[in-house]
Amino acid sequence: MVPSPDFDPWTQPVTLYYQDGTNFTVDMESLNYYRLYGSRLAINDATQIGASFLLLLVLLLLTRAEKRKSFIFLINALCLTANTIRCTLLCCFLTGSMWHPYTQLSGDWSRVTTSDLATVVAANALTLLVATLVMISLSLQVWVVCVTTMPLQRYIIMAITSSMACIALGYKAAVVIYNIKQALLFQSIEPYKELVSVSYVVQAVSIWLFSCVFTYKLGYAIIQRRRLKMPQFGPMQIVFIMGCQTMLIPAIFSSLQFESAVPEFGTQVLTIVSIFLPLSAIWAGVVNDSVMAGSGPDSHQRLIHSEFYRSAASTKTSGSSTMFDKSRGMSVSTYSKSNEIESASTTPSPRKKTHTNDDGIHVGHEFGFSHGDAADQV
Secondary structure (H helix, E strand, O other), X not given: OOOOOOOOHHHOEEEEEOOOOOEEEEEHHHHHHHHHHHHHHHHHHHHHHHHHHHHHHHHHHHOOHHHOOXXXXXXXXXXXXHHHHHHHHHHHHHOOHXXXXXXXXXXXXXXXXXXXXXXXXXXXXXXXXXXXXXXXXXXXXXXXXXXXOOXXXXXXXXXXXXXXXXXXXHXXXXXXXXXXXXXXXXXXXXXXXXXXXXXXXXXXXXXXXXXXXXXXXXXXXXXXXXXXXXXXXXXXXXXXXXXXXXXXXXXXXXXXXXXXXOHHHHHHHHHHHHHHHHHHHHHHHHHHHOOOEOOOOOHHHHHHHHHHOOOOOEEEOHHHOEEEEOOOOEEEEOOOHHHOOOXXXXXXXXXXXXXXXXXXXXXXXXXXXXXXXXOOOO
8 A cells, every 4th residue: 555645654643452452543743752751751850869869978978077966957968868769759650650651642550550659659748848848948047047137027037938938838738639649540630730830839939039038138248248348258158159049040940840842840940949958058168167268360269279278378266257368468257157057840741631740740641640840740
């Protein structure tokens, strides 16, 4: 049989059979989309595993022993650990029966095992845990940076930010519950897509609010220090820089999750915040242990030199309030230890009847299970 001139083998129909012998048809384009989408999800989750695990190792290795008992260190370490496990479970989902091509294309869930369902439930639950730890860490940072604020202002700030965090976690918990429920029933999350979208928006707003308060307070303090002729590059400036990144970069990824071309980027939000929070504390701690570099075109070189080639050329005075730099013949004010601040993710389903979000795995026919972050899709 000679195909017609309009025949395109790249979009030709493919006939598959149900277990009862009846058949259904899919096209090659759908199969190719399924292949590409699965590969993108796997790459996305694998990069989050690597980033979270490496940052956890760095945190454990570079944090001084006396600070490993601090509450902020425990929160950051637990957040990175939970996020690593969460992303690993999402990768396991992609190798399970739920993501099998026949299961996705036919909507036949008869061979889905209890282990597959447990993976979905655990991945979603861990997303809620990571989100909770992130909000706790952000709240702690804001409390620390507002410690010198008048009590009434401090309590108002904490009340507003904490209320926003509770609202975000409430929406996240609702989405997780419905994801798990729909997954166990092998149904799509589509009926709750509006709830999922709202949870993303509220989460992004909450992160922005915390970061705005945090960076504003630090930025104002830096300006005051410069007026007092203390412009050195120290822990306060470092935490300010990382605070801006924690606000800006997750916000960018939060916006990208609504772009149909790259929906899986939205799953990166919680991972990015989980990484940036301890990273700022690590960076600030390393710089605070070394001689502070003064301002000037070669300040970064003096900072690196002081870190890797420490000598008797610079000595600390008691209380860590000042340092004397013999090479420059002047005292340099530093940031005291009492002021150190340890700073503490809808992918659309590939095809029709599904909806994805940044936190889970969806159920539905024709690519009904998609996967995003670990709690909002099931």
